[in-house]
Amino acid sequence: MIKFFDPLARLQAKARASGRESGVPEDLRSLFDTPLPKSSDSVFDCKIISLDFETTGMNFQKDAVISEGYAEIRSRTVDFSTAFHSLIKYDGPVNPGAAVVNQLTPELTEHGLDPKEALTELLKRLAGGVVITHCGIIEMTFIKKTLGLPDRSVLPAVFLDTMRFEQALDPVNAARPGALQLSAVRRRRGLPDYEGHNALADAVATAELFLAQVQAGFGKKKPALGALYKMAHA
């Protein structure tokens, strides 16, 4: 019964169940059984991945992922030797506005990786880990959509959201319009200005923000994963 109230134990159970649903591609099923870290685990002992996608837009039905940025945090440090950036092939119409923001032209994206293969590979890396995003609903939804998973699927990783952390840490400032944009949050946390809008730069920027937020919330203490998870899902 105790286990039932442990949010990560519930997450683990839901992920396992998601893997058994109809419609899940066969080659992905076993990934949903990957053991997740426990609530009591110190967060910095877990595999932590900072993730960011660039997409053609925010319409989950029509839009698609065009690049992914990935960086791991090891020993409380963003480790560039683990980082990578991939362009993902996209054949559909390009929304000119998004292309300007992302500086990704159709010419660039047509040489990208196959979306399904790229995100399958990515999910394998994420499985069993802690995934840091800024507004992670985008990444989660695009992973599910691209891989053909049902909308209600629970992915086999612990997603933490720096946007939600910020709301918990600084509710007053976070409530202001525009205050939750990555660059605005970083500025308030005293992090250097940055010109974002490529997936890797954003993933690194998010990782830095995460480290700053953990310091702000927990100081020198090593927070348990469960405590962070509760903060981000309050």
Place this chain on the structure above:
Amino acid sequence: MDQSLLPNIYDFISHTYPFSKLDPLEKDAVTTAVKISYHSTQDELCDETLAGAGLFMIRTGAAEEVNRDGSLRAKLSVGDTFGYTQIEKEGRSDYKVTFPENTLLYLIPKTVLQFVISRSKTVGDYFNSNEWVRLRSSHSYSDEEQGLGGFASMKVGECCRRPLPVLTLESTIRQAAQAITSAHGYLAVIADQGALKGVVTKSDLAARAIAAGLPYSERASRIMTPGVISIDAQKPLYQALDLMVMHNLRCIPVTENGAPAGYITPSQMLQNSTLSSVYLLHDIRSAPDLKTLVKLSGRTRGIFRGMVGANMQPRSIQRMMSRIADVFSQVLIAKAAAELGPAPCGWAWFAAGSLARTELQFLSDQDSGIVTERETTKEEDQYFAALADRVCHELDECGYPLCEGNYMASNPKWRQSYSSWARSYDEWIACNSEEAILSSMVFLDIRHLYGDEFLVNKLRDHLRSTVSKNSRFLATLCTIGTKAAPPLGTFRQFVLTNDGRNTPYLDIKKQGVNLVIALARLYGLQSGSTATETLSRLKDAVAAGALREEDFRELSEAFTFLNSVRFAHQLAAMDQGQKLTNTIVPSELSQFERNHLRDAFRIIAKQQQAARVRFASGMGILR
């Protein structure tokens, strides 16, 4: 990985010395290996988190290096780096790092740093664990290879004006005028079958054509000066000067492989600073009166500017400034002596202080003395009093301010016979009180300027032999000379002193340069050196075994760097029409200067400590 993906990190690294010196591939290698960490005020890096880790760069926030005894080692802000002296260590670090505020750090891991160091000498020198190697990497002076003779090796071709219009014997006066005008030049040559036949200058056009009423269609060869004196572009510049002086020419055609290529005038040569100082020395010597000398003294600024701008060694610049002051003094003394008539006895004028060390700079005031071969009567001294009074005031008019402490030959106290000077030195040295030494410190550096050189040298030898035998005096001199400690460095807009206080200005003379001068004086006197110049004293101390070669390198690099920072900032002040000072506002220091200043200060502090240990034995006799 494509650098454009990480513009922030790539930019930061590209703009942080010495990584800015890397090629794009190496920058990529560094960028993609960076590790980022975030630290709050409760964190510290120490031992295994610091030793052997790599190079940390502060991206935002601030950090403090704290020695194991709890004293502050350095205070660092954005763009500063730390950790490189700990790279080869294991387990235990020499200091720890704490964070006065939340701080984002970039770490370049040891292996990547070693890779970059192996590829780039700039980076390697910069991260050498020896401060002096790091300081040496900060400069490459234009005259380093050739000494002050930079001018001697300069070729005519390097500073002549091009092109040189070439006319034929058939060319008209009008064509000559057109050719000179379109070349924005001053003269044209007339050649026939490859041989230079003559020169037509603008003034020839005016005087020999227009004034004489010749038609423009007349042949230019009619107004040319035949018998061309030209110089090959490969010849040294001073030969062009020789030709001008010998033949009374203002302009000489320059040839390359025999073909006309350009021409050279004094104004082009004057743009070369060393030459302009040679001119100045000549002009000072031949100046008819004080008024002319005062006017000439205004040119020292241009010479200083030229030498700093030409990136010459600070030592060469100070020597040149001293040389100019020497000649001003000598000319003024000679003029006064000529008017006052013969002196009652043999005598000499000597420089003291910075001029005696040949380390004069803009803000130096006069320090001087007179030594006579015998005691003078009151009447006889009237002669020297009149002479000194006049010379000191005239020097003041020429831009060498009167000494505030009145350490000048115009003060009867500093006009003495040889034997009474020698007695004074004996007293200062024997009584060994700090006040007595401080009040006569300026006369520990003396150099002959005028009159009987033997008197001054004898006095210097007396000082030398008395001092080097007196370890108690040297110990007191050491106490005085190491009393002021250099700052730890700069932190943001402040200078951080070693007692943890912040001051808004860096006094680069009192807090830096003077401390090295004091150490050099100490070692120089101890080793019986007759040199007065700081670097020569240190070198002599090495030769005498009083100082290690490594100590010499450390101190000389620190001294050189401090002076170069001082001159660069004085030049900037000059260009902005501001008053020259020895104080620098930290916000005007570049990251590069800040880093190297910290090294220079650390060297001085270390050498002061070593001197205290070495000379303390002299104090032991008292205890």
